[in-house]
Amino acid sequence: MVLCAISDDKSLSLFRSIANSSDSTSVGHQPIDESRISMSYINLTPNQYYSRINRLRSMGLINRRKARYSLSSLGRILYETQNTIDIAIQNRWKLVTLDSLESAFTEEGMPFEDRNKYVNALLGDRVEIKNILLHSYVKK
Incomplete structure (x- = not known):
């Protein structure tokens, strides 16, 4: 259910913009003003924007404090996992x-x-x- 909150491109873009607007050294820790996330940049109507924000909040991926959004703990984990998946896809042919x-x-x-050397x-x-x-190879 949580992944459904970022399953479409626009929701994922909104989620990533919240994460990326934070301090690059501490992703998700620095909250950002709602106004800094441009609806036109993501190409969302106000209704689509607030609907997606509410979905991200209800799934526990973002928090809001005084009209400011930041990633929750679960949101930070999901964001870092998504980045790892992106890196794996970029290196698909090597894999x-x-x-x-x-x-x-x-x-x-x-x-x-040998595996360690090749990796x-x-x-x-x-x-x-x-x-x-x-790590997964050692467990086998």
Whole structure:
């Protein structure tokens, strides 16, 4: 149900604009004035804007204090998760390459040291994805 609140492009744009309007060093912690989020920038009518704001608030993704919006704790987690998904999509072909390399090994799979070497070579500084891939591989 929570993901439905940001499932359409305009709601997601509104959610991201609230997150991005905050201090870049502490996403979601600095509340922003309602007036700083331009309805025309997102191309929303006032009714669409307030409807989406109410949906984001009712799902617990944003908070309002004195006509100012900021991400809630759940909203910050969802925002960071969305960013990780975006990074994974940007690196899709590198991930496909890693899967192809893995499938070349026998049933025992790729040794952890080799996998670690390939992940580091393919993904470089993409720590978010590297941690997920290496952590999930250790659990197997």
